[in-house]
Amino acid sequence: MANKTVQFKIKRQDGPNSQPYWDEFEIPYRLGLNVISLFMEVALNPVTREGKQTTPVNYDSNCLEEVCGSCAMLINGKARMACSALVDNLEQPIQIEPFSKFPVVRDLQVDRSVLFENLKAVQAWVPIDGTYDLGSGPRVLPQVQEQAYRLSQCMSCSCCMEACPQFNESTGFVGAATIAQARLFNMHPTGKVLKEERLAALMGDGGIQECGYAQNCVEVCPKEIPLTKSISDVGGQVMKKAVLDFFRV
Amino acid sequence: MAKTPRIIIVGGGLAGLSAAIKVAEAGGSVDLFSVVPVKRSHSVCAQGGINSAKNLKGEGDSTWAHFDDTVYGGDFLANQVPVKQMCEMGPSIIDLLDRMGVPFNRTQEGLLDFRRFGGTLFNRTAFAGATTGQQLLYALDEQVRRFESEGKVRKFEYWEFLSSVIDSKGTCRGICAMDLRTMEVLTFPADAVLIATGGIGAIFGKSTNSVVCTGSAQSALYQQGAVYANAEMIQVHPTAIPGEDKVRLMSESARGEGGRVWVPKNPKETRAGKDVPEGERMYFLEEWYPKYGNLVPRDIATRAIHKVVHTLGLGVQGLPMVYLDLSHIDAATLDKKLGGILEIYEKFVGEDPRKVPMKIFPGMHYTMGGLWVDNDQQTNIPGLYAIGECDYSIHGANRLGANSLLSCIYAGFIAGPHSMKYAAGLGADPEDLQASFDAEKKRQLELNNHLIENQGTENPFQLWREMGETMSKNVTVTRYNDNIRETEAKLVELLERYKKVNLSDRSMWSNQSFMFTRQLYNMLQLARAVAMGARLRDESRGSHYKPDFPERDDANFLKTSMARFAGAAEGPRFDWEPVDVSLIKPRPRRYDSK
Amino acid sequence: MASTAQSANTALPKGVSPLRAGTGTSFLWRRLHSLTGIVPVGLFLLEHLISNAEILNGANAYNGQVKFLTGLPFRLWLEIFGIFLPLLYHAAYGVYIWWRGENNVIDYALKGNWFYTLQRYTGVLVFAYVAFHLWTMRFTGIHLTEHYDASVWKVQTELAHPLMIAVYAVGMLAACWHFGYGLFLFAAKWGIVTGEKAQKRAQVLGIALGLLLTLLGLVTIYSFVTRPAQEKNPLWEQPVQEQSQLMAPAATVR
Numbered sequence A: 001m002a003n004k005t006v007q008f009k010i011k012r013q014d015g016p017n018s019q020p021y022w023d024e025f026e027i028p029y030r031l032g033l034n035v036i037s038l039f040m041e042v043a044l045n046p047v048t049r050e051g052k053q054t055t056p057v058n059y060d061s062n063c064l065e066e067v068c069g070s071c072a073m074l075i076n077g078k079a080r081m082a083c084s085a086l087v088d089n090l091e092q093p094i095q096i097e098p099f100s101k102f103p104v105v106r107d108l109q110v111d112r113s114v115l116f117e118n119l120k121a122v123q124a125w126v127p128i129d130g131t132y133d134l135g136s137g138p139r140v141l142p143q144v145q146e147q148a149y150r151l152s153q154c155m156s157c158s159c160c161m162e163a164c165p166q167f168n169e170s171t172g173f174v175g176a177a178t179i180a181q182a183r184l185f186n187m188h189p190t191g192k193v194l195k196e197e198r199l200a201a202l203m204g205d206g207g208i209q210e211c212g213y214a215q216n217c218v219e220v221c222p223k224e225i226p227l228t229k230s231i232s233d234v235g236g237q238v239m240k241k242a243v244l245d246f247f248r249v
Numbered sequence B: 001m002a003k004t005p006r007i008i009i010v011g012g013g014l015a016g017l018s019a020a021i022k023v024a025e026a027g028g029s030v031d032l033f034s035v036v037p038v039k040r041s042h043s044v045c046a047q048g049g050i051n052s053a054k055n056l057k058g059e060g061d062s063t064w065a066h067f068d069d070t071v072y073g074g075d076f077l078a079n080q081v082p083v084k085q086m087c088e089m090g091p092s093i094i095d096l097l098d099r100m101g102v103p104f105n106r107t108q109e110g111l112l113d114f115r116r117f118g119g120t121l122f123n124r125t126a127f128a129g130a131t132t133g134q135q136l137l138y139a140l141d142e143q144v145r146r147f148e149s150e151g152k153v154r155k156f157e158y159w160e161f162l163s164s165v166i167d168s169k170g171t172c173r174g175i176c177a178m179d180l181r182t183m184e185v186l187t188f189p190a191d192a193v194l195i196a197t198g199g200i201g202a203i204f205g206k207s208t209n210s211v212v213c214t215g216s217a218q219s220a221l222y223q224q225g226a227v228y229a230n231a232e233m234i235q236v237h238p239t240a241i242p243g244e245d246k247v248r249l250m251s252e253s254a255r256g257e258g259g260r261v262w263v264p265k266n267p268k269e270t271r272a273g274k275d276v277p278e279g280e281r282m283y284f285l286e287e288w289y290p291k292y293g294n295l296v297p298r299d300i301a302t303r304a305i306h307k308v309v310h311t312l313g314l315g316v317q318g319l320p321m322v323y324l325d326l327s328h329i330d331a332a333t334l335d336k337k338l339g340g341i342l343e344i345y346e347k348f349v350g351e352d353p354r355k356v357p358m359k360i361f362p363g364m365h366y367t368m369g370g371l372w373v374d375n376d377q378q379t380n381i382p383g384l385y386a387i388g389e390c391d392y393s394i395h396g397a398n399r400l401g402a403n404s405l406l407s408c409i410y411a412g413f414i415a416g417p418h419s420m421k422y423a424a425g426l427g428a429d430p431e432d433l434q435a436s437f438d439a440e441k442k443r444q445l446e447l448n449n450h451l452i453e454n455q456g457t458e459n460p461f462q463l464w465r466e467m468g469e470t471m472s473k474n475v476t477v478t479r480y481n482d483n484i485r486e487t488e489a490k491l492v493e494l495l496e497r498y499k500k501v502n503l504s505d506r507s508m509w510s511n512q513s514f515m516f517t518r519q520l521y522n523m524l525q526l527a528r529a530v531a532m533g534a535r536l537r538d539e540s541r542g543s544h545y546k547p548d549f550p551e552r553d554d555a556n557f558l559k560t561s562m563a564r565f566a567g568a569a570e571g572p573r574f575d576w577e578p579v580d581v582s583l584i585k586p587r588p589r590r591y592d593s594k
Numbered sequence C: 001m002a003s004t005a006q007s008a009n010t011a012l013p014k015g016v017s018p019l020r021a022g023t024g025t026s027f028l029w030r031r032l033h034s035l036t037g038i039v040p041v042g043l044f045l046l047e048h049l050i051s052n053a054e055i056l057n058g059a060n061a062y063n064g065q066v067k068f069l070t071g072l073p074f075r076l077w078l079e080i081f082g083i084f085l086p087l088l089y090h091a092a093y094g095v096y097i098w099w100r101g102e103n104n105v106i107d108y109a110l111k112g113n114w115f116y117t118l119q120r121y122t123g124v125l126v127f128a129y130v131a132f133h134l135w136t137m138r139f140t141g142i143h144l145t146e147h148y149d150a151s152v153w154k155v156q157t158e159l160a161h162p163l164m165i166a167v168y169a170v171g172m173l174a175a176c177w178h179f180g181y182g183l184f185l186f187a188a189k190w191g192i193v194t195g196e197k198a199q200k201r202a203q204v205l206g207i208a209l210g211l212l213l214t215l216l217g218l219v220t221i222y223s224f225v226t227r228p229a230q231e232k233n234p235l236w237e238q239p240v241q242e243q244s245q246l247m248a249p250a251a252t253v254r
Ligand SMILES: Cc1cc2nc3c(=O)[nH]c(=O)nc-3n(C[C@H](O)[C@H](O)[C@H](O)COP(=O)(O)OP(=O)(O)OC[C@H]3O[C@@H](n4cnc5c(N)ncnc54)[C@H](O)[C@@H]3O)c2cc1C
Pocket: B010, B011, B012, B013, B014, B015, B016, B033, B034, B035, B036, B037, B038, B041, B042, B043, B044, B045, B046, B047, B048, B049, B050, B051, B132, B133, B159, B160, B161, B162, B196, B197, B198, B199, B208, B209, B210, B212, B213, B214, B216, B217, B249, B365, B366, B387, B388, B389, B390, B401, B402, B403, B404, B405, B406, B408
């Protein structure tokens, strides 16, 4: 095991409009390395495999516990979180790239703000009257809480969007995460009050109809959010609304 | 009509977001700065829960009992009035979070469920699955997004706070910040500034904290004249999973369910843990504490592990690690009782703890110390507030589990409205106000230029690693003044070497190592305050433990340590402030009774 | 304001645009596409396959079925509004969908993604096949409306070459798969089947139906090919009595 190494290559890009290039690295193997620790290793000694001096890799990260949603990138071609990607489970040379469907800021950093815009568009919140003391919240049965909790763990990493064949510039598809969040708030006893607005929003261009049901989203979601179920569920809600609107409005 | 008060909030964790909501609701206009999108703040990491004496379990819990537990747990170092207020506000905070849609666990009647945490006899901790912090943060984040879409909050994400702007009267009038993408430095005026920048884990190298918990903002303010209080009060979690990139929490329930802690007797042992025969293992907790065995209290376990590794040199494979072994328990039982936490270990270590012993080590977890604030969360600089983990109030010398999330929200709820009141009473601008802004910006730009142009040989990440190592070794669990002096000298050496720091990346576009290097300087300066505070406090209190001074010394040290920055070379200067113990008389804190 | 930034050339590209909440008509068109795939196009496919299977009851039965279908009242309107237009819409919008999707089955070789990709490619395939089939069987050659009794002959002539058999078999498989899986997609997207397990079941059922229909189609082809060659009906060369009443163009067998 003495001279076992880890080989990896990183697709880098100096700025949003620069040409991407690859840097290859090789570092001594240690037990328990994850992809983030490879970057830390490079920062300590920014030299490529060929001995060329380079710069530390730029990437987003924060919690390193797969709960903040920062460190999403393509690892061996797949959208996933770098902090929970253990070197031992990856084929080498490990190929690391930024997300392909989001504007690259630098190296592995991409701009994922579109998801936050989408959450705004569907009003993904409970519209409380105010923060003053208004007594306890509505009663919620444990079964309902369990359902809600599953959805509420979405960390906005955008893996589901990156992997979705329908999420691209020509469709402007909203992506699975936002649909699941709309479902979450439509489920809440008070959040429901905005249900119609949320559904109307999701029937707009780029809305739920763009989903082609490839189910990649649910396969790649690191938090195992029931995305396809949510899409179907909200799919039913929008159809009901469409039909009722047709006859009643 | 009076003009809308403009409040700057730096940091979008629980503290920052709760303040933002209060300000926006009160009609203020908020500029919210954060180095990461606020939804990705460190608060997401909190797993256990949030305390409040709702007394829904028929146990006769009360806000006074919560208050007493908190003060007692903190070994009487916390000023008591704000603690009492926080505990009284607790139930309404939980109700509010509930109304915001936090998916708290429920009883079969649909009411909030509570569980028991360390340091109390009551089921007082509300929780949402195993990710309570995440769920709370999201609820607040959603409310802030709502205000954002109404134009009441402007977010500056991927912006780093560099310093405050202080006018000629000594009042805080805004901040100087840097866009992490364009690297542009700008100043922003405000009527009041709220600092909510969280923990300082990075000062200890690896900690259970998130990457951005560098304490850089706090340090910058300390260097600008803000008092940093109880710097030495650092909480260490006994069972954390050492990782290549960070240490991650391993719940105490692993020991509770029969986990045994051991190391190989032979320091040169190379076999894998599971292959070491029974006779060659040293179950040191069971040996040293036959009565409690592996279930000794947190601080004792922590100190014992440190002793085994640092004093006896018996860490597993020469590394700072010991085994926490569950493999003697059958897998089905483990899955039933510990399923979730075993999965965390499997996910990040890649080994199955049902089959092989886990490797653990105490990890730096939380800072009780922070920016000094008064009972309204205002620092000694008028117009500058500090809230959340970055302020020193509430937790004294030791924080109780699940009290931090509450204290963050409480602080935001106090500082938000108070800053609005403060803004309304703000007098006329001094004539040279613009000059103060210009000067601060100039100072920051010069720092940047200096750093970019600096030629040297020192790698900032290497300096950081060395700082983390010395701080973790000497200024965490067991503290000896000699060792601390060594660390202080080392920090001075690192600051010296910092002058020769060399950036391998000199570009001015989203240059993370540049920002890191900037933060590193602040970390080093703050680390000196932590170390010196630890050296000066010659007693043992809460998480601060000195074998040479094993007793609490109320006569000399029932005092808040106040670190003031004396200059880049001199570092900190300390004075001491008496603690408000007006409500509960200090009594001995004994870990074997409660 | 002075700054250390080099802001030139650093503007971020726009990327995928956010949801255009509540605006536009794509919802309607996309759902219409989905619907037309089931009704009427899918239903018609079913009918067509079953009608074709009449051949298993003998050539006369088959010719009789053609006679029945071509004799339906308002047949032309039924054809135009019940088949051609919806089919054309389904096909055209389908191609548009296909063109806008970004197939990534190489990176994500996952079951659902394969099926998604297949749905696109079978769609295009079926489109080409149907166009060809319509051309040879509906718009050229002997007009079966006038000469329903030449139906079997016409089919057999079409399938004379082994290559043609292959084309038909592939077309059949593609159409049936597209329909069967489309049925599942319909159920999933319209929120008819929402549960995780229920969807797995529905997916299996959809695919099974597709394969079953394919089998039916293949048996039908087999039956045509292996049956003794049918006479081209001598009647057609002389004016038939009813012929004058059957003026409109027609056909169903395709
Ligand atoms: C693993 C773990 C588990 C925990 N579990 C619990 C628990 O169960 N219960 C409990 O009560 N407590 C728990 N805690 C403690 C608790 O999570 C934290 O104390 C709390 O979340 C701190 O919140 P905050 O709002 O003060 O700061 P944070 O959530 O850390 O937010 C800091 C914010 O400041 C921003 N920021 C920092 N520096 C700058 C800068 N220079 N410029 C601009 N922005 C900046 C960051 O981007 C971020 O938005 C736990 C802690 C850890 C590490």
